[in-house]
Amino acid sequence: MPGRGGAGPAAPVESEHVITATGLELRAGTRILLADTTVRLQHGDRVGLVGRNGAGKTTSLRVLAGESQPYAGTITISGPLGYLPQDPREGDLDMTAKDRVLSARGLDVMVAQLEKVHIQMAELTGAERDAAVERYGRIEERFSSLGGYAAESEAARITSNLGLPDRILEQPMRTLSGGQRRRVELARILFAAADAGDGTMLLLDEPTNHLDADSITWLRDFLKSFSGGLVIISHDVELLAAVVNKVWFLDAVRGELDVYNMTWSRYLDARATDEQRRRRERANAEKKASVLMTQAAKLGAKATKAAAAHQMVRRAEALISNLDEVRVSDRVAKIRFPEPAPCGKTPLTAKNLSKHYGSLEIFTGVDLAIDRGSRVVVLGFNGAGKTTLLKLLGGREKPDTGAVEPGHGLKLGYYAQEHETLDPDRTVWENIRSAAPDAGAQELRNLLGTFLFTGEQLEQPAGTLSGGEKTRLALAGLVSSAANVLLLDEPTNNLDPASREQVLDALRRYAGAVVLVTHDPGAVAALHPERVILLPDGSEDHWSADYLDLVELA
Missing domain, CATH: 3.40.50.300 (P-loop containing nucleotide triphosphate hydrolases)
Known part of the structure; x- marks a missing residue:
């Protein structure tokens, strides 16, 4: 190497x-x-x-x-090893986010025991309460000897710095968005690493x-x-x-x-x-090989010189085969969002949307009207419900109150930040086939080729693709859809700079309506939004440059 x-x-x-x-x-x-x-x-x-x-x-x-x-x-x-994959791990979805982080050092079990015994101390009387107090003391002593209280404080510092407020930490993992679960996993890994140090x-x-x-x-x-x-x-x-x-x-x-x-x-x-x-080495070798091949062709015409000619050919081939391949410019996916199908003046409307996970209110009373060709950015701090709103608009989840109403001619295209629109067990080809069932086979092969999927890659399961490849495949599905309203959730994540520029250019050129969630100021600038929706309040405002500072913070 x-x-x-x-x-x-x-x-x-x-x-x-x-x-x-x-x-x-x-x-x-x-x-x-x-x-x-x-x-x-x-x-x-x-x-x-x-x-x-x-x-x-x-x-x-x-x-x-x-x-x-x-x-x-x-x-x-x-x-010890800490590994953060691109896609969030499922784990125990009934565990709270706080316990998931603490479990990196095995402290979650003792925290749960302390909480359970504390409740018993409040409920029991007499000898039973005395036994509970004694049990609490033993657990607390062991918890303290393992640095438990200091560790809890350290975990809180890490989670806070990763944008996970206390209300998120108290929620079960199943109620968190993919992005929140991934930040919990990152916090868990860093919490473990801070304890193990250079080991x-x-x-x-x-x-x-x-x-x-x-x-x-x-x-x-x-x-x-x-x-x-x-x-x-x-x-x-x-x-x-x-x-x-x-x-x-x-x-x-x-x-x-x-x-x-x-x-x-x-x-x-x-x-x-x-x-x-x-490049210099290859150019010099190719020049020498060309001279040798020309000379061999001249000598090969004479029977007495055939052996010498054959030797020259072998030398020319060796010169080329021993060289590293020159890196050509990396191919970039040619991303162009679809020509939108005809639709009515307001193809998508949402009225009085609310969403709760258990007792946790994500947002309530959100109204939204997406007109033909309109461009809307959804802003809000992490956990405010941006991804959830797009899932409701895209029909991926049902609201607790209110309704999403399709207008005349609506064709939705939905890009999910965690690539939930892809079936990980199906191949690249099967995924694009299901995204565009009416398209011809050659048309789809040509489309996949522009997104850099060719040959045997078409038979590769989507679950084995890299994050950038999953992004390209999901975007290819959008392109084949003729959608007139695009719901885009962090479409530039996982992309190299060249591919990101292609997505931004596609946003600039797209003639349909867009509802965009992003931390990427470049994506907002490319969209040229007209309106902004602020969550969790659901308030709507005309877009101004004053909101740009919120994009990276949100």
């Missing part, structure tokens, strides 16, 4: 905790993502795992975490998804000071520049992992230099 100079490996700690991959080979179907690779993560390594969408970054991280098996090779994990390995796949600007800043500082081993996949260049001291570049062209033992800024220069060198 190629490597570059720079800061050497961190000195091993007394009890070394490492992840080692030996002879690793990864495949997606028969496509080789990574071949015969050996790599090691140890204490002090803060690695940025980068490469184009679909190169295999998420697959690589999943294998390093022991969540799936490589096609060949071995993975050895020594010490922990963290593998984080797009950890800034669903975080506001303040939370991203806090996470950046946390990871900068983290002393264990870290591998992070992120499209947040500022995060990579601030945190990583090594870069692993997964080259989709060559199926190799290039290791750069250096900071992000130095890596960018080194990578550009490497690409220029490969």
Whole structure:
């Protein structure tokens, strides 16, 4: 595996905790993502795992975490490991968010015991109450000896910095949005890491998804000071520049992992230099090979020179075959939202919508009228119900009160931030077929090709795709829909910069109506919204630049 100079490996700690991959080979179907690779993560390594969408970054991280098996090779994990996948884990959905975080150190059980005995102390009398008081004292003593109260305070600090208020922490996991569950999982991992210190390995796949600007800043500082081993996949260049001291570049062209033992800024220069060198080497080799082939053709016409000609051909072929492939410019999905089908003046109306999860009120009394071609942004702090509102408008959930009323000719297109519109057990082809059942097979193949799905990838289960690939597949389904109202929930998450620009350009050009939820100011600027809906109050206002500051905070 190629490597570059720079800061050497961190000195091993007394009890070394490492992840080692030996002879690793990864495949997606028969496509080789990574071949015969050996790599090691140890204490002090803060690695940025980068490469184009679909190169295999998420697959690589999943294998390093022991969540799936490589096609060949071995993975050895020594010490505690925290792994944040792109899609939130289900876990125990009846557990509260607070208990889920505390469970990282096994404290949730004792907290539940303390709460149970505390209730008994209030309800019982006489000897039974005395026994409960004694039991409470024993549990509390053990809880304190394990640093329980300090740990609770530490967990509260982490969750607060990740934008999880107390009211969210007291809710069962099943009532949380996908983004909230993912932030709970991130808090749980960081809470465990703060206890284990440099003995922990963290593998984080797009950890800034669903975080506001303040939370991203806090996470950046946390990871900068983290002393264990870290591998992070992120499209947040500022995060990579601030945190990583090594870069692993997964080259989709060559199926190799290039290791750069250096900071992000130095890596960018080194990578550009490497690409220029490969192009020069290939150009020189191709020139020499061309001369040899021309000479061989001349000699081959003479029987006495046939052996020499054959040797020249072999030398020319060897010159080319021994070269690394030159990286062509990464292909970018050509994203264009559909030409909207004809519809009435107001294709979508919602009246008096409210939604509760148990005793928790998400929002109430929301009215909304989406006119033909209108452009609306939904704003609100995390947990205010933005994703829930889009699910109600899209018919994915039912309101507790009120109704969503389709107007004349309504054709809805819904993009879900957690890709719930995709069936993970069905293939890429089966998913696009169900999204556009009336389209011709060749038309759909052409469409998938523009979204960079070709050949055997069409038979790949959607659940095995990376976050960026799932985003592209879900957007391809939208394009095939002829929708005249698009409900878009964080459509630029998981995308590399080039693909994100394609989505923004598609937003600018789309002639239908859009209801947009996003933390991306660039997406709002591309939309040129006319109105804003503020949750949880459901109040409506004309859009102004004053609201732009709320986008990243919301």
